[in-house]
Amino acid sequence: MAIFDELKSAAAVLKEAGKIEQYEQILVVQKELLDQQKHIYDLEIENRALKELLKVRDSLEFRNGAYWKIGEKEEGPFCSRCWDVNSKTVRMRPGANRAFHGCPECKTSTQTDPGYQTLYVNRKPPSSCR
Structure with a gap:
């Protein structure tokens, strides 16, 4: 110097x-x-x-209650609460019902696949209940 x-x-x-x-x-x-x-x-x-x-913010897209990284390969879902509050991209984990994901950090749960139908939605009651 x-x-x-x-x-x-x-x-x-x-x-x-x-x-x-x-x-x-x-x-x-x-x-x-x-x-x-x-x-x-x-x-x-x-x-x-x-x-x-x-750079991270510009690569995120909010969709179905969560953030997704858009690029060559789509990644996600990432917790919307953790990003909005702390600017942290925390990958959400799938729940027992694959339409829902939960955040391991803040415990937020969201339905990331609104089109997903459970097995019970269109199920008819047994004939003995009629």
Whole structure:
């Protein structure tokens, strides 16, 4: 880092010349420079995380009570509550009835296949009940 090296050289010259007050000012500037570099680094990490979050958000489609990742291969369902509240894509697990999925994180359950008919929907009662 060229600026830091230049400050270091100037500090050494000032120290040798007995200019302690100016030397201390250079040390303060060096510390500020390091603090600013750390701040920039932290902002770059946050920026990358936000870009990744936007990328995920743009790939999600809300359908049948859950989110689905749309792309080369469709993935899902992902819990709508976990995404809406925490921006976390939590894959939902199928329930005993394959039309329903549940979230292992927040325990939300949703019907992801509204067209699914159970075996009992169109079943006629036994003749003895008539």
